[in-house]
Amino acid sequence: MPTICWFRRDLRLSDHPALVAAVAEARAAGDEVVALYVVDPALWRAAGTPRLAYLAASLRSLDEATGGRLVVRHGRADRVVPAVARQVGASSVHVSAATEPYGRRRDEAVEAALDVPLVRTGCPYAVAPGRLRTGQGGPYQVFTPFRGAWLDHGWHEPAPRPRDVPWAALASDGLPDAPATDVTLPPAGERAARERWHAFVREDLAGYDVDRNRPDLDVTSWMSVHLKHGEIHPRTLLADLADAGRGARGPLADSVATYRSELAWREFHADVLWHHPAAARTSLREVVPxxxxxxxxxxxxxxxxxxxxxxxxxxxxxxxxxxxxxxxxxxxxxxxxxxxxxxxxxxxxxxxxxxxxxxxxxxxxxxxxxxxxxxxxxxxxxxxxxxxxxxxxxxxxxxxxxxxxxxxxxxxxxxxxxxxxxxxxxxxxxxxxxxxxxxxxxxxxxxxxxxxxxxxx
Ligand SMILES: Cc1cc2nc3c(=O)[nH]c(=O)nc-3n(C[C@H](O)[C@H](O)[C@H](O)COP(=O)(O)OP(=O)(O)OC[C@H]3O[C@@H](n4cnc5c(N)ncnc54)[C@H](O)[C@@H]3O)c2cc1C
Structure with a gap:
């Protein structure tokens, strides 16, 4: 029986534990992996044109990385994913866990509609939102203690990139067209993410602590774009930072610590939203009448x-x-x-x-x-x-x-x-x-x- 790796905001092949799990299960069964992407009208409608144009480019890059085997289907995920699973007789559907309100609801609906397991391995964060708790067992309200707990907890090493993945050939609705936009987009895809990251580490990391607040210098990493689409995982960044910081002193050591701390903000916000899904729309506290x-x-x-x-x-x-x-x-x-x-x-x-x-x-x-x-x-x-x-x-x-x-x-x-x-x-x-x-x-x-x-x- 084949397995399905359903890509969402994890458009990469390296450091992708859910893909590793999908490949291992398929190999054990002597079968193939379906690389699936669902163009969900709810998400597509909600995203602005520049982000959609970027996403379309990123999907093209993922398709190339799978040797043209990315299977794109249009429609509601709770209909499309079970239909593909039935069509190929899949043993399971593998995903990186969604942690935001819409994604969590969507995955519960998909899980309920599937006849086979929806297997969640990893998520877009180094430490899964909701995992860290205060001494009293509650969620963290304040960043600095959260960061301390996050650093103490630590994270896994990056997952190895599977080689020679037996991608299944399956009819696809085709890659979505990139909507026209006047916005100058950065290069999309996993390779572009890694190139940008390595250039940043080489050229700008050492000065990051001092220069990161200067918009005129344009020396920050631009990783937010790649992290958003999962073209690179924060675990990969954290592992490279650890290498860069080993034995370092002075500005480089400070810069490594500051960059890590910025990533901790990203994880803190994901954790807050995990505990307070309404924060996506309403103020957590009112401050003016x-x-x-x-x-x-x-x-x-x-x-x-x-x-x-x-x-x-x-x-x-x-x-x-x-x-x-x-x-x-x-x-x-x-x-x-x-x-x-x-x-x-x-x-x-x-x-x-x-x-x-x-x-x-x-x-x-x-x-x-x-x-x-x-x-x-x-x-x-x-x-x-x-x-x-x-x-x-x-x-x-x-x-x-x-x-x-x-x-x-x-x-x-x-x-x-x-x-x-x-x-x-x-x-x-x-x-x-x-x-x-x-x-x-x-x-x-x-x-x-x-x-x-x-x-x-
Ligand atoms: C009003 C407002 C809206 C924002 N909206 C978004 C958004 O939609 N998406 C988004 O990814 N970031 C958002 N940010 C956070 C931040 O501005 C961007 O992550 C950062 O500018 C991205 O540039 P960079 O990757 O070059 O950052 P770098 O300085 O290179 O930072 C490295 C990484 O640390 C993380 N990071 C840095 N600053 C923050 C922060 N304040 N909060 C959370 N993570 C951070 C990002 O993942 C970033 O890629 C917002 C900030 C503000 C003040």
Missing amino acids: QDAWATGPPADRAFAAWTDGRTGYPLVDAGMRQLRAQGWVHNRVRMVVASFLVKDLHLPWQRGAAHFMEWLVDGDVPQNQLNWQWVAGTGRDAAPYFRVFNPVTQARKFDPDGTYVRRWVPELRDVPDRAVHEPWTLPGGLPAGYPERVVDHAHEREVALADHARRAR
Whole structure:
């Protein structure tokens, strides 16, 4: 009897324990492995065009890696997967466990509809969400103790890549077409992920601890895109970090520790969402009264200025334009634009999060929603509400020469020196085409703090 390896957000062949299990079972039976991908209309509809275009490219790469044997089927997973299992007489269906609300529900429905076992081996994280518990047996609420427990727990070595997999040849609906997009996408697929990662380790890891907050330098790893689609597993990254850090001192040792800690944030958010699935939509705690949120046409106008990168605040505008150009934004800038939406424009984080999900190539429910909650101050271990990012001081600190702003906001290219971060101070007035500020940051900050104080009373 053949087995099925049902790929979802694990579009790779290396370090893939579920694939290893599927291959071992098929080999023991002297049979083949069906490489299955289901184009699920619910997920397809929910993803924005850039992410779908990237996904289509990643599937093409996976198809090539299986020698053209990827079997693509369209339809609801709880119908398609059992149908394929019956068609080939499979002994089991192997998956990497889904840990997010939609994926968990979908897999339960598939499991109920299957006549054979759905075998879950591994998941997209080094430590499965839900595994770590506090001394009292509850979930972790705070990042730092979570990270300590995560480091103590440790993880497996990367799983070996199966060789000469006996892929089954089966009719496929064909690879989905990549929707047209103006976004410049990074190269997709497992090989691209590894090449990017190795280049990062070689060239930028040593300086990561110092330079990672600088959007002008563009020296972060871009692994979020590949991790989102499972083209590389965090275990592989952690193993390479351990190698790079062995015996290291000084900046390299610090950088290895910092990068590992960033991966721990990813695992923390997945863990929080595991325990609180509603956090994908609702605030884990309310921080301002309901009437504090802007509504109606003024709110819509403010939102449009934000999405179009025309708020009049250069760093915010640069970030929002980078989002539309690359489907990716540097982490520091994500924080600044998110803070601006919530605390300067008084719009609920969910509105900004939805826009991000539409455009981000790495758009990922646990990371996106919980980072938004972190900035909005509504998350479990969030930034305190009164910490309001100042878009000018952030720009001066993290884009000191204005290189990042000039890259994304052409109207400001000729503005000299640091005036690029405050073009309203130019003696000749704003450069042609660049908008007036939609709000006054200092004033809106006071409004946000007053709203917060009102809620606390
Ligand atoms: C409002 C907002 C929304 C975000 N939405 C997403 C999202 O949809 N998908 C996503 O993957 N990340 C999201 N992030 C987190 C972070 O911005 C990106 O992971 C990071 O910018 C990706 O770039 P990189 O891979 O070059 O990062 P690097 O600096 O190279 O970091 C290495 C890896 O660590 C992890 N990491 C780093 N920072 C964070 C963080 N703050 N939270 C969780 N993991 C982190 C990522 O997996 C990242 O690939 C969001 C952050 C904010 C503030």
